[in-house]
Amino acid sequence: MALTADQIISSQKAGLETLFGLTTKAFEGVEKLVELNVTASKAALTEAAGTSQALLSVKDAQELLSLQASLFQPLAEKTAAYSRHLYDIAQGTGAEFTKAFEAKAAEAQQAFVGLVDSAAKNAPAGSETAVAVMKSAVAAANNAFESVQKAVKQASDVAEANFQAVQTTAVNAAKSTAQTATRKR
Numbered sequence: 001m002a003l004t005a006d007q008i009i010s011s012q013k014a015g016l017e018t019l020f021g022l023t024t025k026a027f028e029g030v031e032k033l034v035e036l037n038v039t040a041s042k043a044a045l046t047e048a049a050g051t052s053q054a055l056l057s058v059k060d061a062q063e064l065l066s067l068q069a070s071l072f073q074p075l076a077e078k079t080a081a082y083s084r085h086l087y088d089i090a091q092g093t094g095a096e097f098t099k100a101f102e103a104k105a106a107e108a109q110q111a112f113v114g115l116v117d118s119a120a121k122n123a124p125a126g127s128e129t130a131v132a133v134m135k136s137a138v139a140a141a142n143n144a145f146e147s148v149q150k151a152v153k154q155a156s157d158v159a160e161a162n163f164q165a166v167q168t169t170a171v172n173a174a175k176s177t178a179q180t181a182t183r184k185r
Helices: 005-056 059-119 128-183
Strands: none
Touching: 005 059, 059 128
16 A cells, blocks of 8 residues: 555655644753742742841840741742652643653554555455464554553653652751751750
């Protein structure tokens, strides 16, 4: 089965649309990252000014320890929130790329299966075994691809769970440290 000029042009057009769509998604991810960093930087500058004023008004070492303890927990929580936003941006952008890849892979699989079926219909007599082997190979490749997709999804879920656990542990450790420092006063 030969490809027609219209099929080739259509395929090229679809490929370009996908490329431009993914490029747009990548830029959107970069925009979100820049926005996050600008927001975090503004907040850090504002907090630095407030902290500097508070440090200048400290009268003794006890007050300094108390101020230091009160600043530690919010810093850990803000760091965890920043990490969460960063992770969400990366995850969202990666998900868009994965969706596009999966759609194109499914399209390519369908086209290949159609090509194999067409070839099987037009195959000379006596080539049934070769056609059966080819169909079996295509089915095995499709099953392998689906298995890889499932494994990647499971790995992604495990990474998400680990990220959540580390974030929760860090915030709880900061709370514990701040409470311990407050009790020692």
